[in-house]
Amino acid sequence: xxxxxxxxxxxxxxxxxxxxxxxxxxxxxxxxxxxxxxxxxxxxxxxxxxxxxxxxxxxxxxxxxxxxxxxxxxxxxxxxxxxxxxxxxxxxxxxxxxxxxxxxxxxxxxxxxxxxxxxxxxxxxxxxxxxxxxxxxxxxxxxxxxxxxxxxxxxxxxxxxxxxxxxxxxxxxxxxxxxxxxxxxxxxxxxxxxxxxxxxxxxxxxxxxxxxxxxxxxxxxxxxxxxxxxxxxxxxxxxxxxxxxxxxxxxxxxxxxxxxxxxxxxxxxxxxxxxxxxxxxxxxxxxxxxxxxxxxxxxxxxxxxxxxxxxxxxxxxxxxxxxxxxxx
Numbered sequence: 390x391x392x393x394x395x396x397x398x399x400x401x402x403x404x405x406x407x408x409x410x411x412x413x414x415x416x417x418x419x420x421x422x423x424x425x426x427x428x429x430x431x432x433x434x435x436x437x438x439x440x441x442x443x444x445x446x447x448x449x450x451x452x453x454x455x456x457x458x459x460x461x462x463x464x465x466x467x468x469x470x471x472x473x474x475x476x477x478x479x480x481x482x483x484x485x486x487x488x489x490x491x492x493x494x495x496x497x498x499x500x501x502x503x504x505x506x507x508x509x510x511x512x513x514x515x516x517x518x519x520x521x522x523x524x525x526x527x528x529x530x531x532x533x534x535x536x537x538x539x540x541x542x543x544x545x546x547x548x549x550x551x552x553x554x555x556x557x558x559x560x561x562x563x564x565x566x567x568x569x570x571x572x573x574x575x576x577x578x579x580x581x582x583x584x585x586x587x588x589x590x591x592x593x594x595x596x597x598x599x600x601x602x603x604x605x606x607x608x609x610x611x612x613x614x615x616x617x618x619x620x621x622x623x624x625x626x627x628x629x630x631x632x633x634x635x636x637x638x639x640x641x642x643x644x645x646x647x648x649x650x651x652x653x654x655x656x657x658x659x660x661x662x663x664x665x666x667x668x669x670x671x672x673x674x675x676x677x678x679x680x681x682x683x684x685x686x687x688x689x690x691x692x693x694x695x696x697x698x699x700x701x702x703x704x705x706x707x708x709x710x711x712x713x714x715x716x717x
Contacts, residue, residue: 403465404440515548
């Protein structure tokens with residue numbers, strides 16, 4: 390049973406992640422009939438720790454407090470090129486060896502990986518750090534598309550708010566959906582989000598020489614995504630043969646014309662879902678994907694969720710209804 394929770398901090402630690410685990414595990418909700426935890430913040434040396442945003446945290450406990458923890462939360466690590474201390478790494482290894490769990494948040498995965506606890510496992514981290522984590526630790530499978538990974542006894546979450554998703558997931562495992570949903574309501578967040586990090590990665594078009602016919606052709610294509618564009622037509626506009634166009638296209642963009650068009654159409658569909666009330670069928674037509682079934686298929690593959698779920702998540706809110714008003 391999850392009762393004793395520890396958050397490990399160090400200079401440059403992610404302040405948002407610390408806030409998340411403190412809110413979920415450090416706030417006493419027993420008066421509402423919800424579980425409470427013996428929660429502590431620890432550091433290698435007790436004292437003052439400066440977070441990544443400059444906040445100063447007064448830490449009362451050293452790493453020895455980890456010895457009784459059921460769950461150790463490893464928060465954002467500032468520098469991937471700096472190896473954590475052996476004392477911290479050994480404390481993490483001992484946590485797993487005696488049956489405890491570890492949950493990393495964002496770049497905290499680098500710390501857990503440095504301890505050797507992720508070898509042969511799958512881990513989530515912020516999509517911005519995924520390639521570097523995979524490069525430094527080739528024995529680790531890095532999933533850049535998901536919000537969190539359960540590879541018990543190691544849990545990991547992607548960047549920033551994904552830590553909330555991982556914490557609520559752990560509450561569901563420990564106490565059931567009713568408790569997790571109640572805590573989510575108290576925090577005014579969704580108890581479960583559809584999809585993964587792909588929803589939050591904005592597609593970009595590689596830079597191309599402003600004077601090139603290829604750039605002019607791609608700019609034109611972006612304005613005609615709702616039409617039946619073919620490689621032959623694009624090649625004609627660029628004054629190239631289809632074969633030469635495909636070769637120049639890959640050199641300039643790193644992609645094929647077909648893959649690029651598909652990515653731009655999905656991006657346009659995302660924009661239409663966010664900013665209009667158009668039915669999914671009409672969104673599919675205007676984005677050049679044809680039918681709603683085709684849109685759903687490519688949306689699931691590229692965004693990791695359905696068009697309807699994406700719209701619910703990202704549709705702009707009306708100020709004064711449920712939008713932000715002020716900080717408290």
